[in-house]
Amino acid sequence: MTYQRNQQDVTLANVSRRNMLKGMAGTGAFVLAAQFPAIRSAMAYATGAEKMPHGVVTNPHIFVSIDKDGIVTIVAHRAEMGNGAARTSLPMIVADELDADWARVRVAQSPGDEETYGNQDTDGSRSVRHFIQPMRQVGAGARKMLETAAAKRWGVDVGEVQARMHEVVHKTSGKKLGYGELAADAAALPAPALDTLKLKSPSEFRYIGKGTIPIVDLHDITTGKAIYGQDVRLPNMLYASIERSPVVGGKVASLDDSAAMKVPGVVRVVKIDGTPAPAAFAPLAGVAVIAKNTWAAMKGREALKITWDDGPNGSFDSVAYKAMLEENVRKPGRLERAEGDVDAALKSAAKVVTAEYYSPHLAHATMEPPAATARIENGKLEIWTSVQSPGGARDDIAKRLGFDQKNVVLHNALLGGGFGRKSKWDFAIEAALLCKALEGAPVKVVWTREDDIKHGFYHTVTAERLEAGVDKDNKVVAWRHRSAAPSLFANFQPDDKYPGFIELGMGFVDTPFNVPNVRLESGEAQSHVRVGWFRSVNNVAHAWAIQSFIAEIANELKRDPKDMLLELIGPARIVEAPKKATTEWWDYGEPYDVYPVDTGRLRKVTELAAEKAGWGKKMAPGTGLGIAAHRSFVSYIATVVEVAVDAKGNITVPRVDTAIDCGFYVNPERIRSQTEGAAVMGLSLAKYGEITLKNGRVEQSNFDDYQVIRHYESPAVTNTHIVENSIDVPSSGVGEPGVPPFTPALCNAIFAATGKRIRRLPIGSQLA
Amino acid sequence: MVTVKVNGQERSFDGDTSMPLLWFLRDELGLTGTKFGCGVALCGACTVHLDGEAVRACGVAMSDVGGKSVTTIEGLHPTGDHAVQVAWRNVNVPQCGYCQVGQIMQAAALLAKTPAPTDTQIDDAMFGNICRCGCYQRIHTAVRAASKGA
Numbered sequence: 001m002t003y004q005r006n007q008q009d010v011t012l013a014n015v016s017r018r019n020m021l022k023g024m025a026g027t028g029a030f031v032l033a034a035q036f037p038a039i040r041s042a043m044a045y046a047t048g049a050e051k052m053p054h055g056v057v058t059n060p061h062i063f064v065s066i067d068k069d070g071i072v073t074i075v076a077h078r079a080e081m082g083n084g085a086a087r088t089s090l091p092m093i094v095a096d097e098l099d100a101d102w103a104r105v106r107v108a109q110s111p112g113d114e115e116t117y118g119n120q121d122t123d124g125s126r127s128v129r130h131f132i133q134p135m136r137q138v139g140a141g142a143r144k145m146l147e148t149a150a151a152k153r154w155g156v157d158v159g160e161v162q163a164r165m166h167e168v169v170h171k172t173s174g175k176k177l178g179y180g181e182l183a184a185d186a187a188a189l190p191a192p193a194l195d196t197l198k199l200k201s202p203s204e205f206r207y208i209g210k211g212t213i214p215i216v217d218l219h220d221i222t223t224g225k226a227i228y229g230q231d232v233r234l235p236n237m238l239y240a241s242i243e244r245s246p247v248v249g250g251k252v253a254s255l256d257d258s259a260a261m262k263v264p265g266v267v268r269v270v271k272i273d274g275t276p277a278p279a280a281f282a283p284l285a286g287v288a289v290i291a292k293n294t295w296a297a298m299k300g301r302e303a304l305k306i307t308w309d310d311g312p313n314g315s316f317d318s319v320a321y322k323a324m325l326e327e328n329v330r331k332p333g334r335l336e337r338a339e340g341d342v343d344a345a346l347k348s349a350a351k352v353v354t355a356e357y358y359s360p361h362l363a364h365a366t367m368e369p370p371a372a373t374a375r376i377e378n379g380k381l382e383i384w385t386s387v388q389s390p391g392g393a394r395d396d397i398a399k400r401l402g403f404d405q406k407n408v409v410l411h412n413a414l415l416g417g418g419f420g421r422k423s424k425w426d427f428a429i430e431a432a433l434l435c436k437a438l439e440g441a442p443v444k445v446v447w448t449r450e451d452d453i454k455h456g457f458y459h460t461v462t463a464e465r466l467e468a469g470v471d472k473d474n475k476v477v478a479w480r481h482r483s484a485a486p487s488l489f490a491n492f493q494p495d496d497k498y499p500g501f502i503e504l505g506m507g508f509v510d511t512p513f514n515v516p517n518v519r520l521e522s523g524e525a526q527s528h529v530r531v532g533w534f535r536s537v538n539n540v541a542h543a544w545a546i547q548s549f550i551a552e553i554a555n556e557l558k559r560d561p562k563d564m565l566l567e568l569i570g571p572a573r574i575v576e577a578p579k580k581a582t583t584e585w586w587d588y589g590e591p592y593d594v595y596p597v598d599t600g601r602l603r604k605v606t607e608l609a610a611e612k613a614g615w616g617k618k619m620a621p622g623t624g625l626g627i628a629a630h631r632s633f634v635s636y637i638a639t640v641v642e643v644a645v646d647a648k649g650n651i652t653v654p655r656v657d658t659a660i661d662c663g664f665y666v667n668p669e670r671i672r673s674q675t676e677g678a679a680v681m682g683l684s685l686a687k688y689g690e691i692t693l694k695n696g697r698v699e700q701s702n703f704d705d706y707q708v709i710r711h712y713e714s715p716a717v718t719n720t721h722i723v724e725n726s727i728d729v730p731s732s733g734v735g736e737p738g739v740p741p742f743t744p745a746l747c748n749a750i751f752a753a754t755g756k757r758i759r760r761l762p763i764g765s766q767l768a
Numbered sequence: 769m770v771t772v773k774v775n776g777q778e779r780s781f782d783g784d785t786s787m788p789l790l791w792f793l794r795d796e797l798g799l800t801g802t803k804f805g806c807g808v809a810l811c812g813a814c815t816v817h818l819d820g821e822a823v824r825a826c827g828v829a830m831s832d833v834g835g836k837s838v839t840t841i842e843g844l845h846p847t848g849d850h851a852v853q854v855a856w857r858n859v860n861v862p863q864c865g866y867c868q869v870g871q872i873m874q875a876a877a878l879l880a881k882t883p884a885p886t887d888t889q890i891d892d893a894m895f896g897n898i899c900r901c902g903c904y905q906r907i908h909t910a911v912r913a914a915s916k917g918a
Contacts (some may be wrong), residue, residue, distance in 0.1 A: 014772040077872055082901050221865035223848035224801020224841030228866055232802035239795065264784060293795040294769030294804075295787040367805050367866040367900045369814060416803070416866025417900050627868045673863055673903070680902025703810040703898060712891035714904035 009129035011420050027207030032335075037495045045730050048589035052121065054114035054391065056134040059191045060142035062116060063094060063135075070166060070180030077110040077117035078127050079388045081418030082677075083735045084670035085127035088215045090135050093666060094714070095670035096207045097139025097200055100179070101166040104343030107216045110744040112410035120391040123423050123533065124588065125633035125733025128666050134729045140197040142186075149185035150177050164208075165308030202727045211669035217414065228416045229386030230371040237373065239265065240434050241297035242447060243304055243766035244286035244455050248529055249311040251285045256305040260289055260671065263303055265296030268331060268439045272430060278492050281424045284455060293713075294446050311697055312693075316528040318461070320357060325463035328523030328581055329356070329482040334498050337509045340517030342469075345398055345478035353556050357466075357545040359428070359761040361691035362459035363706055368416020369447040372431035376440030381408045385428045386415040393425035397432050419681075420533040424457045448743045454698040455705050457532025458691050460485040460503075462541035463523065466549040474557050476568060479515045481546070483508055483695040484523030484631060485538065497524045500536070505586030507542030509739065512597045514570025529693060535681060536739040539632040547628035547744030551751060561748060562610050562627050570630070572600025594730055595624075595634040601661050602629055604723065605638040608659035612721050613640035622646065624752025628744035633733025635722075636661040639741040651750070653683060653715040658738060661723035663731040671734050672720040678738025679718045684708040686743045690762050772833045774799070775843025785831035790814045792830055793840060801841035801869050805898070812897030815870035815877075816840050822877035824896070841869045844876060852876045855914035863901035864891045871897045883916035 010658035049056045057063075063075045074094045078086040093108045094100075110117050137614040143163045150168035151158040154175060156279070161170050167178045207213055220226040245251060257269040267290055274285030289300035346352055374386035381403050387393045387410075397403075415422050447455075462485040469478030499508075499522055500669040509520055534540070547565075554564035575597035577585040587595055606629040610616075615625060620646055627640035642655040658675045665671060688707040693698045700706040749760040756767060770781045774797060781792055793799040793802075793816070802825055805813030809827035816825045817839040844850050852875045862868045871894070878885060878893040885893065890911050899907065 038805075082862075084863070214857065215862065217865060218857050218860070218862065219848065221862045221868050222853045222872060224869045226865055227800070228803075230804055231794075233798060233800070293783075293787070293791055295784065295791040295795070299784070299786075365900055367803075367811070367864065367898065369804070414866075415864060417864045419900075446804070449811075657810060673906070674861070676905050677863055677902035680904060681900075702808055703806055704808075708898055708900060709902070709904075710896075710898060711894040711904045711907065712904070714908075716905070718905060727892075 006394070028506045028602055043133050044728070045594050046595065047130050047133070047589050049134070049589065051589060052119040052130070054119050056131065057116070057118035058134045058137040058194060060138050061191055062143040063138045066179050066183035066224060068180050068183060070104055070178050071180065071265035072098065072104060073106045073107060073108050073264065075110050075117065077108050078120050078416055079122035079390060079412055079418065081415035081422065083120065083674055084215045084667060085735070086122060087217060088213065089128055089667040089670060090131050091216070092207045092213055093132055093135040094139040096205050097136045099163045099165055099206070102207060102213055104166060105558065109412060112394035112412060114391035117416065121389040123388050123420060125736045129134040129731050129733055131635070132666060136199055137194055137197060137312055138623060140199050141192050144192045144197060145186040145189045146179055146182050147190055149182045153177065153185065159656050162253065175217050177240045184379065207667050209280060209668070210603070211623065227413050228368050229384065229413045230368050230416065230446065232373045232384040232413060232444065234373060234375055236293065237442040237444055238290050239294045239297045239444050239446060240288045240290045241294070241448070242272065242286045242288040242300040242430060243301050243306060243471070244284040244451065245274060245308055246288060246454070247310040247314050248284065249274065249310065250566070251309045251311065252306045253309040255287055255732060259303040259305065262298040263296060263300040264294040265609065266300035267291060268438065272433055278490060278494065280491055281426045281429065283426045283430045283433070283558045290434065290438065290443060296357045298448070299445070313528045314696040315725060316693050316696040318360070318694070320465070321461065324524055325461065325484045325523065326356065328462050328484045328525065329465040333482050333484070333521035334522055337518065337520040341425055342478050342480045342517045342519035345517035346467060346469040346480065349478060350472040351467045351470040351556065353470065353553050355466055355549050355552050355664065355759060357464045357548060357759050359462050359541045359544060360689070361461045361529065361599065362685055362689045363453050363456045363691050363700070364417070364419040364421035364534055365421060365452065365708060366415070366421055368419030369449055369452045370422065370427035371426040371444060371446050373442065373444040374431040374435035376435055377444035379407055381432060381435070382411065382415060383408070383428055383432060384411045385425070385431070386422055387425045387428060388415065388418050388423040390427070393428050395732060396425065400429060401432055401436060419535045420671065424532055428517070449703065452700045453700050453702060457530045459534030459540065460488065460538065461533045462538070464541065464545035466545060468549070468553050469517070470553070470557065473765060476515050478517040479513060480519045481508070481511070482523055483522045483542065485541065486525045486527040486531050488533060490527035491530060491532070497526045498522050501586045503538045505588065507539040507546070510540065510587070510597060510631070511546065512575045512599055512602065512631070513568040515568065518711070528696070536736040538684070539740040540743070543628065543630040544743045544747070547630065547741065548747050551626065551748040562615055564604060565627060566606060569599050569602050569606070572603055574598055590634055595732065595763065597631060601636045602631055605629060605636045605659040605661050608723065609638040609640045610723050612659065613642070613657035614653070614721060615640060619752070622753055624697060624747025624749045626745040626752055628741040629747065630740045630745070632740055633738045635663070635732040635734065635737040637737045637741050639745040641742065641749045643678065643746060643753055645750060645753045645767060650767070651687065651767065652713070652765070653746070654717070656715045656718040657721065659721040659723065660737070661725070662734050663729040664725050664727045665722055666731065668722055670721055674734050675720040675738045676718040679715045679742050680709050681745065682739050682742025683715060686746050686761060686763055688762050724746040770830050770834045772835070773837040775839060781830055785829060787830050788826045789816070789830060789833055789838065790825035793825060799840050799842050803866055803869055805867065805870070807903055809913050811867070812874060813867050813870040815873040815897065817873060817877055820880065824875050841873060846874065848865070850876060851914040852879065852910070855910040857904045859910040860912060861903050861906040861910050863903055867897060867899045871899065875914065878911070879915055885911070885915055
């Protein structure tokens, strides 16, 4: 339904409103002028969704259509990158409230269009968190329209009828009408006001919370029919491969394309100009070779002779930068939060524990390298790609190319992995620019793996220094944490060399420990490479440092690491947003009263993971357990890793136990897959992950020198323990929160197994 | 001119024979089930069967496939119900799904030769197929489920 395919021409079909009208009006689909009723009235609790660009839309006419045969089509308006939220969990919520038979539900992917569908920016682990309530309203609204239509048909009061499993029943007479028979009448009704909707009680849910529905693309994925950005094909399409400036901010000094033009199949060479910083998601300077197939474009590209003017970042060197970051956390930095008097408390402490941690840049390395296809016909620009923010991408591309937004259509395919990389749509801009240079001819930009590794928006590099003062009763009374990391804000504004409020809010200023004297500072860190958010963002480095450090304190004090962690978390309480924080207390964009830091929930997942993992059990020599707990994306996660380290320093992970409290949960099957995947990603970054630069150039290029975890070395079993919550507990993030606790739990386990403490990532050969 | 059988159908190619089979399948034949992941046989996303052997389509030049028989995911089973595909669905293996075609082709080749593999044989056979979403635990379970004596 969503993706149409034939042998020679694979393109994406979507449900732009026009298509819906054209294709479904005659079949009695819901197709009325959009109404946008007030959204807040019927929400059980407020979320940050309404503050996101274009907020939320709850109109059933936008999201649901039903044909005369009863096939229900639900629009997926967010990007599907593998967590199942966009194309399975959210439509499932609609179907549940609609009381639709899932076997008769189809999912159609929306184009990038936030005015129509609401916010589409699929990152920050927000999809279920922000849209469980609106999607319930969409489903309940559509259900009410069907009931109203049936009551009218029978001439009875609407209170006498009830929608039940794809049909509406008249309770006293037992008369029934299928959803397909009612679709045309229902479609003619206005969307009901939200405060008139009757939502199901959780005991009535058929799908929500059950984990029984497989992802909608499962069959297509396993038969090769699923279409990703790389797979899009248009008639007479050209292919582009782009040689980009090896240094951020560099430009072409000279170009000789004569040999490239002689490669059979090459048709054009087009220069792409760079953009001075702050460049947001503008493409890097480059030279595109356009050809009749991908291979010819790549061969032509190899034949280019380019000299580059590297610009100011040409001397950037990761080794020197590491030393600079470390120096900057050894001296006072910019104050971010202070309570009590840390200096005095450290001075009078019976013992001071100090440790420094370093974690490098990482590349997302999505299995699908970025790709985008563009075509201009009759003044209309169409883009087919895989981006996490299709609406934002469309609007930005329209502005950059001087098109009216109405004349730009962005079709969003499946994403072959996202992890934050595809929140940056530089590759889609490239396709649009090249298409314009080709007078509208269809062209696909194919990034290679080398392009992906060398021209990413990298997870930031971080140096951390922690100091804890312990009194004579072995209580931690002072906590000083300095962190230095170049900021992703440098993409968008002049670099002030310090982290932005979002980065600070990710496991730093929100540190919830029960310590009277706290001082948190940022060290200076100028940006020289494109830094971008990577699954869990700054939480990865912060949690790794903090949770490793707690185990280090425990070791110093000869305490059990889990007990030490629980003692620092302190008694169950709601943490007050600290009044003395000098920076904004950013709580993942959520209203703090709805999503406060609740140490009771952090304690609970810590205890649950420990209990399930058999914490305290006797371990064989060379093996160990490590624990870490962290709140991120307003969810609470704790992980226990079991590790075995052999005489050569090889690590194996036979078992992982992760406990997650993500509020009221919708799709436990996909929550499990996310925690399993987070363990693998955590192990990848711990064991191998490192992007380094020399002379401003990324030194890695493919999966040989930027390794990720392979089958044989994957954690053998990850057990997921999901905390049960009532529907009153706001749903929270799942996709990202699993990553941060994994690495410190692993490093703590390695310490337990070997006595070796990892303070620099990746682990590499440090255990050899 | 190279002629090669793809999913049972005779195909011919008269272009640059240094072109990897991958791009012939994807760009010339439109068989996009075979995915591009790394281009240098490091990730396994483009795994197909060449005369029954699992190979990386990005690492096989068109000059080397003349007269041979290629099976892609589109030709693995007429209705997509090969035991490996069925097991993949029963175990809910995929997340993003991009690497899964290559994983399935690799597992199908393993089980054709070794119907009841040991864990180590599964580890060895699947070594070259990367999954960045981290579905390995389920991939292992699914290969085991599709094997004889499972």
